[in-house]
Structures are given as structure tokens and as C-alpha cells.
Amino acid sequence: MDAVDEKFEALLLHVKELRGFDFTGYKRSSLMRRVDRRLAQVSVDGYAEYQDFLEVHPDEFTALFNTILINVTAFFRDPEAWECLRTEVLVPMIAAKAPGTPIRMWTAGCASGEEAYTLAMLLCEILGPEEFRERVKIYATDVDEEQLTEARHGTYGVRAIEAVPAALLERYFEQSGNRYVFRKDLRRSVIFGRNDLVQDAPISRIDVLTCRNTLMYFNAETQARIIGRFHFALLGSGALFLGKAEMLLSHAHLFQPIDLKRRIFRKVSRLPVANGGVVLPDASPFAVREQIAGLELLRGAAMLTNPVAQVVLTAGGLVALTNRRANELFGLSVGDVGRRFQDLEVSYRPIELRKHIEQALAERSPLRVSDVEYTRGPGDTLYLDVQVNPLVDADAGLLGVALIFHDVTAARQLRAELEHANRELEAAYEELQSTNEELETTNEELQSTVEELETTNEELQSTNEELETMNEELQSTNDELQTINEQLHRSSTELDEANAFLDAVLSGLRAGIAVVDPDLRVRVWNREAENLWGLRPAEAVGQHLLNLDIGLPVDRLRPLVRQALAGDADTAELVLEAVNRRGRTVTVRVACTPLPIAGEPPGAIIAMEVGEFASARGGHPPDGTEV
Numbered sequence: 315m316d317a318v319d320e321k322f323e324a325l326l327l328h329v330k331e332l333r334g335f336d337f338t339g340y341k342r343s344s345l346m347r348r349v350d351r352r353l354a355q356v357s358v359d360g361y362a363e364y365q366d367f368l369e370v371h372p373d374e375f376t377a378l379f380n381t382i383l384i385n386v387t388a389f390f391r392d393p394e395a396w397e398c399l400r401t402e403v404l405v406p407m408i409a410a411k412a413p414g415t416p417i418r419m420w421t422a423g424c425a426s427g428e429e430a431y432t433l434a435m436l437l438c439e440i441l442g443p444e445e446f447r448e449r450v451k452i453y454a455t456d457v458d459e460e461q462l463t464e465a466r467h468g469t470y471g472v473r474a475i476e477a478v479p480a481a482l483l484e485r486y487f488e489q490s491g492n493r494y495v496f497r498k499d500l501r502r503s504v505i506f507g508r509n510d511l512v513q514d515a516p517i518s519r520i521d522v523l524t525c526r527n528t529l530m531y532f533n534a535e536t537q538a539r540i541i542g543r544f545h546f547a548l549l550g551s552g553a554l555f556l557g558k559a560e561m562l563l564s565h566a567h568l569f570q571p572i573d574l575k576r577r578i579f580r581k582v583s584r585l586p587v588a589n590g591g592v593v594l595p596d597a598s599p600f601a602v603r604e605q606i607a608g609l610e611l612l613r614g615a616a617m618l619t620n621p622v623a624q625v626v627l628t629a630g631g632l633v634a635l636t637n638r639r640a641n642e643l644f645g646l647s648v649g650d651v652g653r654r655f656q657d658l659e660v661s662y663r664p665i666e667l668r669k670h671i672e673q674a675l676a677e678r679s680p681l682r683v684s685d686v687e688y689t690r691g692p693g694d695t696l697y698l699d700v701q702v703n704p705l706v707d708a709d710a711g712l713l714g715v716a717l718i719f720h721d722v723t724a725a726r727q728l729r730a731e732l733e734h735a736n737r738e739l740e741a742a743y744e745e746l747q748s749t750n751e752e753l754e755t756t757n758e759e760l761q762s763t764v765e766e767l768e769t770t771n772e773e774l775q776s777t778n779e780e781l782e783t784m785n786e787e788l789q790s791t792n793d794e795l796q797t798i799n800e801q802l803h804r805s806s807t808e809l810d811e812a813n814a815f816l817d818a819v820l821s822g823l824r825a826g827i828a829v830v831d832p833d834l835r836v837r838v839w840n841r842e843a844e845n846l847w848g849l850r851p852a853e854a855v856g857q858h859l860l861n862l863d864i865g866l867p868v869d870r871l872r873p874l875v876r877q878a879l880a881g882d883a884d885t886a887e888l889v890l891e892a893v894n895r896r897g898r899t900v901t902v903r904v905a906c907t908p909l910p911i912a913g914e915p916p917g918a919i920i921a922m923e924v925g926e927f928a929s930a931r932g933g934h935p936p937d938g939t940e941v
């Protein structure tokens with residue numbers, strides 16, 4: 315017996331009310347383990363808290379169902395049992411059926427469909443594909459919609475099809491990449507649908523019902539209800555195929571084993587009681603009577619000492635005979651012989667016999683009432699099977715009635731003990747099997763976690779490798795940049811040195827020097843130029859030569875500079891009157907030479923020297939006038 319945890323029960327009712335899924339009929343041990351597992355996964359402590367959690371997270375229901383419903387399955391699971399089903403059930407059943415008549419199968423708790431397709435393959439092997447398509451319907455049901463969707467696709471991975479014999483794999487599956495798809499033309503005969511074994515009506519007129527490794531998750535009462543429905547679902551001689559932990563030991567009145575070891579059962583039909591009463595032998599042949607002296611005496615003694623209690627009535631309802639055991643049981647005596655049976659207590663206690671006698675007489679058919687409780691006093695209770703046998707002669711003429719009281723107290727007790735032991739055995743076996751399946755699921759989950767971790771690891775490793783490569787590339791770019799930097803540094807130093815050198819040269823010259831670019835913008839303006847005209851390099855550099863506000867009539871320089879910029883290698887000179895920075899009029903000789911620098915636009919160097927100059931020396935002023 316599972317201990318009741320009220321909070322857990324409340325949780326089950328909550329799930330039932332909100333989602334219509336009834337887990338109350340499931341065995342608590344396994345169910346609690348699964349729910350606990352889910353609680354741990356979402357880090358919730360306690361069933362009441364989890365109930366709140368479900369309200370806040372409606373998606374959690376799906377995760378909970380997926381944790382609870384164990385979907386372990388396989389093609390040809392327990393191959394010996396399938397072979398037995400084929401030879402002992404499927405082949406004879408098909409042989410006994412009229413040609414062309416429908417064949418209806420039901421696979422209840424089909425999970426991802428492997429069991430239903432296994433059945434399909436076996437039937438197709440017996441019937442051939444054409445007849446299979448025409449006659450067979452396999453209804454495959456489960457409560458788990460996700461599993462049903464998977465089952466409908468009929469597509470399986472390499473691991474799943476390992477159990478399918480090579481020849482069948484070849485005939486019934488088409489390969490698509492590394493997946494195997496069950497043949498579409500045959501798949502149409504396998505109809506997948508949702509059916510909750512606890513709450514929904516069964517499918518009817520079924521020849522063979524397979525429900526494997528599913529019943530074991532339910533408690534005894536729910537199992538009994540489902541088995542009752544299976545009995546209804548099956549045709550008269552239909553067969554039931556269960557999982558290896560499911561033995562049906564407590565339901566022998568509904569199903570009898572065809573092969574107990576393989577868990578294959580035949581439905582027990584309620585057979586009509588054989589018609590006709592007990593026919594008493596006609597008077598023994600004369601010779602026999604002659605040979606056996608004292609035959610009547612013998613019969614009387616046998617009747618009297620029979621350990622089974624008996625009362626014989628005449629056709630008119632008078633007590634004709636009672637034996638010793640009957641006297642003992644019901645307090646009868648020789649004095650009761652000849653009395654009307656209905657006047658005796660035994661006619662209504664322990665059971666109202668008169669109506670049964672009437673029925674048996676009317677039907678001329680024996681009748682049996684089982685397990686009649688007979689309490690004779692405190693602590694003295696017996697159980698009787700009461701049989702009412704009409705006695706008729708060879709011409710069906712009524713002679714009387716024999717009332718036989720079988721004491722089944724000991725047998726009943728033994729049966730109860732046996733049933734109890736069986737139930738315990740069955741429950742233990744089921745528990746073992748379901749724990750096994752749980753472990754298998756957990757194992758699969760662990761395996762997929764390991765696979766995920768491996769994948770993540772591989773990804774990390776490759777990211778790492780990529781990072782290493784990038785790092786190396788960055789390093790070499792860095793090295794290159796450093797080299798360039800060093801080169802730049804060197805160049806900059808060289809440039810600085812060259813500039814310093816140039817500065818020194820320019821500063822050392824006794825002439826004012828200006829260097830202009832092709833647009834006549836001043837690029838260099840040396841110290842002597844500053845001294846001459848009072849304009850600092852910072853004020854002159856970047857300015858247009860002809861816009862310089864100095865005492866030199868710079869507009870007169872234009873032709874001179876143009877000539878130099880045009881690349882005329884001859885130095886052109888001019889002597890001009892100018893006003894220096896002190897306001898004194900001075901004579902300035904201006905010489906202009908081109909400044910060719912490789913890879914750069916040309917420039918011009920203008921040298922300005924104050925002195926006593928009569929006229930220009932050498933060169934020609936571009937406008938042809940000499941000053």
C-alpha cells in the first residue's frame with residue numbers, strides 16, 4: 315500500500331481539474347519519484363509550492379507530463395514473446411477468419427509507435443502487403459500527444475531500428491539520410507489517436523489487443539477497471555498481449571493464459587450453461603440389478619456418507635433424502651424426510667433457495683450459486699457453492715431436484731491467499747519493471763546530457779581554436795605594426811634630424827628664404843625672412859605669397875615664381891626696392907629657383923637678400939625687364 319501524502323494528492327487533483335489529466339490511478343511510488351525529480355529540476359521544494367509554480371508557469375504542465383509519462387519502447391521488445399504471438403495467436407486467428415473479413419488490432423500505450431509497427435510487420439508478413447492494406451486496421455493509442463506525433467511520422471534513428479531484423483528493415487523501411495521511415499502505403503493502416511486508458515471508452519470488436527508495459531504504472535483498482543474495458547473491447551476469442559511484468563493473475567475470470575510466460579491471454583467468454591437437467595440413469599438393466607445384490611442399499615449408503623452435503627426433493631417439493639453432512643450443516647434429521655421443503659429453514663437460509671429451484675426446474679438446467687456465506691454462530695462462518703440440479707428421467711420427465719452444498723471455505727481461503735500472494739508478486743514485479751524503465755529513461759536523459767556536454771565541449775574547443783588562431787593573427791599584426799611603428803619612429807627621427815638640419819641651414823643663411831607650393835602657399839619662412847619683414851614663420855606659413863603683408867612688393871614676384879614653378883631650371887632674379895621691418899627703404903635682390911622633390915608637386919625657393927645692387931645678376935626677369 316502506498317502511504318498517502320495529502321499535499322501530493324492535492325497536487326494530483328489540481329492537475330486533474332486544470333488539465334483533465336487523471337494521475338490519481340497511478341501507483342504512488344513511481345509517480346512520486348517522477349514528480350520529485352521534476353521538482354528538483356525546477357528547484358521547487360514541496361508539492362504545495364509546486365502547485366503554485368504550475369499556476370504561474372502554465373508551460374510547466376507539459377514538462378511535468380513528459381517527466382511522469384515514461385515512454386521507453388522498442389521494436390520487437392521481448393522478441394520471444396512476439397514470436398509466440400505470431401505463431402499462437404496471429405497465424406491461427408487469420409486462418410480461422412473468413413477471407414476478406416476485417417482484422418482489427420489495438421495497441422494501447424503505443425508511445426512512439428514501435429509496438430504498432432512491429433505488429434504491422436508481423437501481419438504483413440502473414441497476409442502480404444495487398445491483403446494487409448485491405449483488411450488490417452491497427453488502432454494505436456496513447457495519452458501523450460507528443461509521442462503520438464512522433465509515432466505518426468514513423469521515422470526512426472539508427473539506434474531504434476537496431477532491433478528490426480535485417481530482412482524486415484529492408485522490406486518495410488525506406489532510408490532517408492541517417493533515418494529510417496516506415497513504408498507510407500502500409501502506414502495508412504496504422505491509425506494513431508489519443509485515448510486515455512483511465513477515462514476514455516475502449517475501442518470495440520478487436521481481435522488482438524497489445525498493451526505492454528503500461529498497466530504496471532496503474533494501481534490495482536485502476537488496472538481492474540482497464541482490464542474490464544479490455545474484456546469488453548475484444549471479440550469473443552480475442553487475445554490480449556501484455557508486458558513481461560504484467561501477469562493478470564487476479565483476473566482469471568476475464569482472461570485465461572494462452573502462454574503465461576509470454577503474457578499472452580485469451581478472453582474468457584461467459585459460456586452459456588449446458589442445457590438440460592441431470593438425467594438419472596434408467597432403471598439398471600435387469601442383469602446388472604441381478605448381479606449386484608443390495609444395489610439400493612449401496613446407493614443409500616453412498617448418498618448418506620457422501621462428504622458433500624445433499625438434500626434431494628421430489629418433483630412435488632417434499633424432502634426425499636438428506637445425507638449426514640447436510641443434517642450436520644442444517645440441523646436436519648430423518649424426521650424431516652417427507653416434509654415440505656419450503657417449511658424448512660434450509661430453504662431460505664443461508665440462501666433463498668426456492669426461487670433458484672423454480673428457475674432450475676423451469677429451465678431444466680443445473681444452476682450454481684457461488685460463495686454463499688453461511689454464519690452458524692460467532693466465529694463459525696462457512697462459504698458454500700450451492701448447486702441446484704433438476705433430476706429428469708430418460709424422457710425428460712421431472713423426478714425431483716438435488717440440492718448440493720459444496721463447502722468451499724478452505725478453498726476460498728486458499729484462493730484468497732493465493733490471490734493476495736499473486737497480487738503482491740505482480741505488484742513487486744511491476745514495480746521492478748517500472749523502476750527499470752525509469753532508470754532507462756534517466757539513463758537516456760543522462761546520456762543526452764552527456765552528449766550535449768560533449769557537443770558544448772567540442773564547440774568550446776573549436777571556439778578556443780578559433781580564438782587561438784585569431785590571437786596568433788593579432789600577434790603577427792601586432793608585430794607588423796610594431797615594425798611599422800619602429801620604421802615610422804626611425805623615419806620620424808630621420809625626418810626630425812633632416813628638419814633640424816634644414817632649419818639650421820635655413821637659419822644659417824644670410825638671406826631670407828621662402829618656399830612656396832604650386833598654389834603659392836608659403837611652406838617655409840626662415841629666421842632671416844622674419845628679421846627682414848617682421849613676419850613670424852607661424853604667421854607666414856600657409857599664407858598665399860602674394861597676400862603677405864610685408865614691405866616687399868610681392869606682386870612683382872608672380873612671374874618670377876611662375877617661371878620657377880614651371881620647372882625652368884635657371885634662377886631668375888629681380889632687384890627691388892622694399893621697406894624692411896624697421897621702416898627703412900632697402901634694396902633687395904630676389905632670386906627664385908625651382909624646388910623639384912621626387913613624388914611631390916613642384917615648389918619654388920625664393921631667396922631675399924638686402925644689399926647694394928645695381929642691377930640683376932644673371933638670369934632673366936620673366937617680364938624681360940631688369941631692375
Ligand SMILES: C[S@@+](CC[C@H](N)C(=O)[O-])C[C@H]1O[C@@H](n2cnc3c(N)ncnc32)[C@H](O)[C@@H]1O
Nearest residue numbers: 383386387388423425457458510511526527528
Ligand atoms: C513504457 S511505455 C510502453 C510503450 C510500449 N507499449 C512498449 O511496451 O514498448 C508506456 C506508455 O503508456 C502511456 N500511458 C501512460 N498513461 C496512459 C494512459 N492513462 N492512457 C494511455 N496511455 C498511457 C505513456 O504515455 C507511454 O507512452
